[in-house]
Amino acid sequence: MAKDKIGMALSAVNKFAGSPLVNKLKLRKPAEKIAYVSTRAGFQVLSSANAKVQQAKDFFTPPETKDLQGAELFDLSLSEEQQLIKDSLDRFSSEVIRPSAHQADNDEQASDAIYQQANELGLAAYSASEEYGGYSDTPSVLTNILIAESLANGDMGIACALLSTVSAANALTRWGTEEQKTSWLTPIIKSLDKPQALYATIAINEPMPLFTPDRLTTNVIPTNDGYKLNGKKTAVAIGDKADFLLVAAVTPNGQPKLFIVNSALKGISITPSHNMGLKAAELCSIDFDNVQLPEDALLGDDNFCYQTFIDLANLAWCALSIGCAQAIQDYVVNYCNERTAFGEPISHRQSVAFMIANIGIELESMHLLTYRAASRADQGLPFHREAYLAKVLCSDKAMEIGTNGVQLLGGHGFIKDHPVERWYRDMRAIAILYGLHV
Amino acid sequence: MKVLVAVKRVIDYNVKARVKPDNTGVDLTNVKMAMNPFCEIAVEEAVRLKEKGVASEIVVVSIGPKVAQEQIRTSLALGADRGILIETDEEVQSLDAAKLLKAVFEKEQPNLVILGKQSIDSDNNQTGQMLAALTGMPQGTFASEVAVEGDKVNVTREIDGGLVTVALNTPAVITTDLRLNEPRYASLPNIMKAKKKPLELTSPADLGVELKPSLTTLKVEEPATRQAGIKVADVAELVDKLKNEAKVI
Numbered sequence A: 001m002a003k004d005k006i007g008m009a010l011s012a013v014n015k016f017a018g019s020p021l022v023n024k025l026k027l028r029k030p031a032e033k034i035a036y037v038s039t040r041a042g043f044q045v046l047s048s049a050n051a052k053v054q055q056a057k058d059f060f061t062p063p064e065t066k067d068l069q070g071a072e073l074f075d076l077s078l079s080e081e082q083q084l085i086k087d088s089l090d091r092f093s094s095e096v097i098r099p100s101a102h103q104a105d106n107d108e109q110a111s112d113a114i115y116q117q118a119n120e121l122g123l124a125a126y127s128a129s130e131e132y133g134g135y136s137d138t139p140s141v142l143t144n145i146l147i148a149e150s151l152a153n154g155d156m157g158i159a160c161a162l163l164s165t166v167s168a169a170n171a172l173t174r175w176g177t178e179e180q181k182t183s184w185l186t187p188i189i190k191s192l193d194k195p196q197a198l199y200a201t202i203a204i205n206e207p208m209p210l211f212t213p214d215r216l217t218t219n220v221i222p223t224n225d226g227y228k229l230n231g232k233k234t235a236v237a238i239g240d241k242a243d244f245l246l247v248a249a250v251t252p253n254g255q256p257k258l259f260i261v262n263s264a265l266k267g268i269s270i271t272p273s274h275n276m277g278l279k280a281a282e283l284c285s286i287d288f289d290n291v292q293l294p295e296d297a298l299l300g301d302d303n304f305c306y307q308t309f310i311d312l313a314n315l316a317w318c319a320l321s322i323g324c325a326q327a328i329q330d331y332v333v334n335y336c337n338e339r340t341a342f343g344e345p346i347s348h349r350q351s352v353a354f355m356i357a358n359i360g361i362e363l364e365s366m367h368l369l370t371y372r373a374a375s376r377a378d379q380g381l382p383f384h385r386e387a388y389l390a391k392v393l394c395s396d397k398a399m400e401i402g403t404n405g406v407q408l409l410g411g412h413g414f415i416k417d418h419p420v421e422r423w424y425r426d427m428r429a430i431a432i433l434y435g436l437h438v
Numbered sequence B: 001m002k003v004l005v006a007v008k009r010v011i012d013y014n015v016k017a018r019v020k021p022d023n024t025g026v027d028l029t030n031v032k033m034a035m036n037p038f039c040e041i042a043v044e045e046a047v048r049l050k051e052k053g054v055a056s057e058i059v060v061v062s063i064g065p066k067v068a069q070e071q072i073r074t075s076l077a078l079g080a081d082r083g084i085l086i087e088t089d090e091e092v093q094s095l096d097a098a099k100l101l102k103a104v105f106e107k108e109q110p111n112l113v114i115l116g117k118q119s120i121d122s123d124n125n126q127t128g129q130m131l132a133a134l135t136g137m138p139q140g141t142f143a144s145e146v147a148v149e150g151d152k153v154n155v156t157r158e159i160d161g162g163l164v165t166v167a168l169n170t171p172a173v174i175t176t177d178l179r180l181n182e183p184r185y186a187s188l189p190n191i192m193k194a195k196k197k198p199l200e201l202t203s204p205a206d207l208g209v210e211l212k213p214s215l216t217t218l219k220v221e222e223p224a225t226r227q228a229g230i231k232v233a234d235v236a237e238l239v240d241k242l243k244n245e246a247k248v249i
Helices: A002-018 A020-024 A028-044 A046-060 A080-107 A112-120 A141-154 A156-175 A178-190 A306-338 A350-379 A384-408 A420-427 B037-051 B066-078 B094-108 B127-135 B188-194 B235-244
Strands: A200-203 A219-223 A226-236 A244-250 A256-262 A268-272 A284-294 B002-007 B009-011 B033-035 B057-064 B082-087 B112-116 B139-149 B152-159 B162-169 B172-176 B199-202
Touching (some): A080 A112, A080 A420, A080 B066, A112 A156, A141 A156, A141 A350, A156 A200, A156 A244, A156 A306, A156 A420, A226 A256, A256 A306, A350 A384, B002 B066, B002 B094, B009 B066, B033 B066, B057 B066, B057 B094, B066 B082, B066 B188, B066 B199, B082 B094, B112 B127, B127 B139
Parallel strands (some): A200 A244, B057 B082, B139 B172
Antiparallel strands (some): A244 A256
16 A cells, blocks of 8 residues: 555656756756655655545645656657557457467468458558658667567567568668669569569578577678679568568678578578477478679668677567567466466466566566667667677577566466467477668 | 547456445456557557558547547557546447537547447446437447448448448448457557657646536446356256246246
8 A cells, every 4th residue: 555655656756857847947957856866765755654645645646647758758659550559459459359369380381361361451551751652751679669569579580570570671772772762672662562462581591500680601602794692591471472582691891781682593402490489480491502693782882780780680579579479468467367376366376476577577678679779770879789788688588588588377378278388389489580771 | 631539547347346345336446447449449440540551640538537548549559649537537428429529529620520339337338429419420330341442431330230331421420340350559669759749738627518417326236146056957857847947938
């Protein structure tokens, strides 16, 4: 009870500190000081607080807090457009993706209907500007994160499959030359409302121990009329479905670059691989044996930065882990409140409650680190450090949350009637895969 | 044909509503708000009429606080052409809503007004009928099918005994039932286009309507929690309990 009172009082002083009235009266700094001091003091006077708290609440409750848009506040709310996108995709995710996730996991592919519905949503058109068939003047990394997060909340495997084409489109938008955008990006967007849509994907991972994206063995050798590509890629989402690939390969002078590779070229062989998780993503292994690429296959010109490209790939995987972790959290909260043992819901047991609380704390930290990196990327600030921190945290906690999700369901966690075992298997991918881009 | 659609901002249907501690209403602090599902069906129907070439313009109107703009933007993202928000922080009851909509109807002169049959917050199921009565328009309520033929509109209504189809002269009021259609998801390109569509702000005073609540809420309570059931040994005991305890036979 005391906790609630203190909570109310804190919210009252914070509301006061944030109210427009304060701005008008030029009280911003003093008010924030009050909020800070009273927050600190609040915990010290917990015991005698009750009566005073009510007074404080009456006194401090500002008449109007809805239009609060103080420019000096640390604002983490989404823009109207981001909120609309998130709302629409959240619904799509819970009404379309989630119900078909189990089947897609069994079939090791998402149904055509899902691809078609996702195409109707125009995901791949989000980042592209109007001249290439899209609608965005200022594509945002954060919005792409929100998109990935919403889809992964439905199912990470299906999200990964759907986001492959989106990622390739994002990479083309960010790095591609005008000619490359016209010949590769525009056709994807134009095909979205056609029965035979175009798909694309990004291939980074290689089958070697301790793989990191900066130690590539796939390589190109310049020839008279372009490049010769050799090497082996693995864990390429929708590798078999994709009409073209963006392949990470190293040039003779040791520079990692991306190459646009038409998947119908001679010398390419694609083998589906069977994995523990992300089954709906149709992961494939791809061999490149002396594949002759045209001169304009090299993505972008001097503007291409491989490190930034990898940072954005990492953020995409962070977003997937957040979406899936959110799904796990929501599921276990419901489950543990409903499942009874010893005559009461198991959520009344501290060992259960602590575990769920930890998921909540970890999920929030994953959110904040990822959003901060994305927001720095959108502002054009360096974000390598932030993206790296986010990736390390998300890889680590994704697996932990996956394991704890299964644990909280007890024996039910082990059987396929509940989706948590699938989420656990999917979450293992976060730390090791790269082929996406926000 | 011009279509006017009314939409309402309500508590999201996925949210478990909580009653305020002082029993004066439902607690809306930090609760996710969304468009009333029946209103969404109304918007979808208008958009389908436009796609069929029947409707030429869709105007969406909402009554509520400034944030209700979100629901209008959602409608614009689903395919409506422009929006009107009648801004008020006061409580708006069915009759007041109908009067405000009548004022908008007179200004906009649409051929069809589509509303949800009821909003999921107060479940009144009144506004559409009241609007029809105030404007003298014919009404087709609980629509499960809408077919426009020239200046007539055939509305199939869901009633207790089955279906009844009424033919209405336009302008007419239609209220939507659950099975009329399945609303689409707003696509990303349409969401971005919605930003550029016009949204007009007005107020009850501008429309010459004074809000006069005709009902007073006395008390709001949670539904009683369900009691655990019991097992009976045999039919005789069951009949006995039904007769003497439940007193239903």
